[in-house]
Amino acid sequence: MKVRFKLNGKFVMLDLPGVERLIDLLRERLDLVGTKEGCGKGECGACTVLLDGKPVCSCLMLASQIAGHEIVTIEGVAADNRYAHILNAFEETGAVQCGYCSPGMIVSAAALLARNRHPSDNEIKRALAGNLCRCTGYSKIIEAVSRAAERVAQERK
């Protein structure tokens, strides 16, 4: 079947071969390998992408389910200046170790900051509870998201 959707800001028309997971479409056919697979069961969040601005697990979606919707992957987030503060904050604070969880974390953080400009630590935790990280112990990740929020707030002043 043919599907049309928006991917990282551009409209895309694709022929789907059958039952295909969104993550496989992104990684295998569109070479958007920034999206990672850690479990394939919705547990780790490494595969998080934005569906109409909301974080979802791309391992738990069928490619056909995105017809008519907008998908933004880490590549899209990284190319979008509005999110530069988040990337910088992750880089500077040491919120990245092995980095395998980072694309998913950053996508989740981007969704959070888009709707909540001054998240409390608890709100950050709630927003990132679906993203597992084995390396950082999360402290620096919370710090990075708060710092990004502060920077955005400062800029708006």
Next chain:
Amino acid sequence: MKEQDTINPSSLRQALAAKARPNLVVVAGGTDILVQLHDRVDRPWPKLLVLDGIKALGKITLHDDFVTIGPNVTFSEIESSPIIGKYAPQLAQAASVAGSVQIRNRATIGGNVANASPAGDLIPPLYVLGATLELLSVRTKRSMPIEKFFVGPGKTVLKSNELITAIRISKVKRIGFFLRLGTRQALAISKVSVAAALMIKSGIILDVKIALGAVAPTVIRAGVAEELLRGNRLDAKLIDHAAEAASKEARPIDDIRSVAAYRKEMVGILLKRGLTKILESM
């Protein structure tokens, strides 16, 4: 799985027509189905009928006496809906503690009900809210109280040509709660859950419903505990009796998420905590 195709109807009519064919698996948010797909070793996977595109099934509507929740309404939508917050706070509470943001953005109420897991978090609240399900096929339409819907873990009375098309709850105001225990602080399936709805007037419990999750093959009502409470004044002693009774009504098993003895005890603890909070707020 790649050889298989999916059917993506955009109207309920098309969906019901498609569902008349045998061997078709419905996908709403896909958070249960894609997990099963991932786990599944045997092949071939049957054709998938994807309900996402049917806008009409994704609404929460207010009627005179009841609220209709479309099966495609997600946990996130339930969590943030003022209507649900007002008429079904237990349901909003359950939706807000389940899974993670990513899961709640996709997981639907229809999927939660149809998946028929005894640990499905929206089911105990729906029990105590007296929800009815609307089941439609191309030719038939029936309604039933949610408690009649489940037969066992993953087993329901839904016919192969039917879909859940609406979930109704009454607008009668009750107070209540949903409490659960999971292994960790977030993203954990319930080991035990308890929901309750009560009507209390001048300290007397006029009506009460209590439902227990993850302690039997299906979600169950704690009838004996309800009986103890009904018509009586809520106080600490009564709460203890009810908690003890509910604990006895639980018929849990040992599995990967907990052990039976623990689950049984926790039913009482959670019920006691919920009721005590109500007592304290009176």
Next chain:
Amino acid sequence: MAKENPQGNKFNVIGKASPRVDAIDKVTGRARYGADHSRTGQLYGAVLNSPYPHAIIKSINTERARALDGIRAVLTHADIPGAKSFGGIVPHQMVLCSGKVRYVGDAVAIVAAETPELADKAIELIEVEYSPCPVVSDPEQALSPSSPLVHEDGNLCAHHKVRKGDIETGFKNSDFVIEHEYTTQKVEHAYIEPEAVLAEPGENGGVTITGSVQNLYSIRRAVASVLNLPLNRVRVIQATLGGSFGGKDEAMSAICCRAALLALTTGRPVKMVNTREQSMRESYKRHPYKMRYKVGVSNDGILQAMEIKIIADAGAYAATSQFVTWRSVVQATGPYVVPHVKTDIYAAYTNNCYTGAMRGFGSPQICFAVESLMDELAAQLGLDPFEMRLRNTLKDGSITATGQKLTHRVTLDEALRNVTSAGGFKAKWLANREQDSASPIKKGIGISCSYRGVSLGAEGADAAGVGISLQTDGSAVVTCGLVDMGQGAATTISLVVAEELGLSSDKIVFLNADTTVMPDSGPTVASRTSFMAGNAARVGSTILKDRIAPVAADMLKCKASALVFCHDFISAGSSRITLAQLAAECFRRGISLSAHGWYKSPKTTWREEDGTGDAYFTFVYGANLAEVEVDIHTGRVIVTKFISCHDVGKVLNINGAKGQVYGGVAMGMGYALLEAYAEEDGQPKLGNFDEYLLPTICDMPQTEVIFLEGDDPLGPYGAKALGEPANEIAAPAIANAVANATGRRVRELPLTLERVLLGKNLIPGRERGSAMAKGAES
């Protein structure tokens, strides 16, 4: 004491909060991990694992699989050209099993196909006839003479001992003797990136492997011997590694051998990516230990004797069991002076998933036992846990259990003082023992401490190399034989080079390790990277600097000793040149701009007969403090606060160092409260992160980090080790806090809700999926 930001910093980049050199690639999604590498025309590999934990293979029939369209190879043990097995210590781990399977992660056949789906389909068509054997699942029973054998030469995988003084005299000198058994569970590394590899037939008849590999050289050795190739025809390149924690060694050797075999057979690139389930099933774990401690102490709280017997489950293969248990035996008494010691540790082969290196490497287990025990002794004597420890801790010049005299500064007491005063330990500990009985929420506070030998010690050859190549524009390429597995080695090594050559760190590109570029640097284990590679980077930088300095002196017309290398400039008094100018001039003059630094660790000694010797050339010290709230009605433990103090010698990169601690605490918390890899008769009872639960962001306490800088003369700028110490004592601090809260001691990990409440743990699910329904019928 240096808290947060070390003061009096005389360095340009060392000790500062430097961003990781690889962070930008990682935050943009550009970094390429194992599974992100693809080649046109690649095939997909798949593995047939054994359904039985222990069975004789009677026959393998691959005909139906071969007949399938799109299948390019179906291979069994008979198709292996070289050695059929591999292993660093005991080369008995099967690439593809022949006579017998020993655990359910063993492979019997492999397939290469045009698509992953076809590969899976072919796997299902392979027919294997097994004759099941009795399963050896309990390591203690495995060692009894009547046990069935996992390996022909017996089930004893390792036995190490330590003898000091005379144990009987020790108990005679004691006023109290207590005896307890502690058990720790099997846990999974749970790196978020499952194993992935791409093997390509090379132009020279060899093979190139790119993947999520931790120890390039051991993998290269394995692949070369299995494929019968000389080492120089096997090239192993490390892709960006999505976590390892010690886990991507033997598990990766197996996968690499299989992928390489398929690639050479088919003449095409072959990609193999594990699902999480395969990873859990096949990859080795941390050893579960059963530890019996009998301890004598005199009335004044001084330890007199420790008799320790430990049984470790090695699982089906040796992997690094001999070394892991050796570290345990050296450190088993904890960081205390004990005059009379008798320690025996045994590792037994079973048909469980094999066990090997994991962050801590034999220490988290014994730390849990000793540190629980110290609290239990304190309770017996009516002392508080801090005082009890202080009376017995290792001090400057103390003699360890193996008879080693500590000649460096011993900072253990300082670490303990730091955490206890920062956490207000004593007052809280006393107050927690008399809490309001009305509330089910009880507060608890606990401490723990440890000493840890740095690097490999007497385990094996210990040397590492770093390559530095200065470019004519003043930038540099740095590479190392030890890998960055997420712990920040690339950053640390780059910082050392930057510091030495006066480069700004953004001028450095760190290349992932590649066996054709760097000499064998041994394994990236034992928290040795900062120490070993840091020193090697220093050596290499010095060689290079000595070579280019005379040219600079010539250009600036001064003495070489007057030069200052800083911020990409070389200056002498008021005149200066850029590093780029200098590099370009050196190039013109034909002076080599590349250097290799090689560092070999100082000497260690060991006598296996009685377990004595200078086991490690130096040690690090640390102390942890945990505060918890325990809901005594549900058994729920919430860690509310954590303080971690470590003597790291010298903080090289404050961000990286703190990150290691936070991550170590998180992993230790999972060990304490959540994680357990359950098996029953050799069959795994769980397969993915829905059942193997890791701490989420919501589970983490607020954590305070305190660094001690002891300035060890041996380390680069005094730096020692941190990655593992940060992990090993978190669990006992939490367990001690729980005991303080509840008044009840749990001697088994993890402290799940069920165990805290009922004293018993989950029974691994027989009726799996009964709570969450399987396959809804439609």
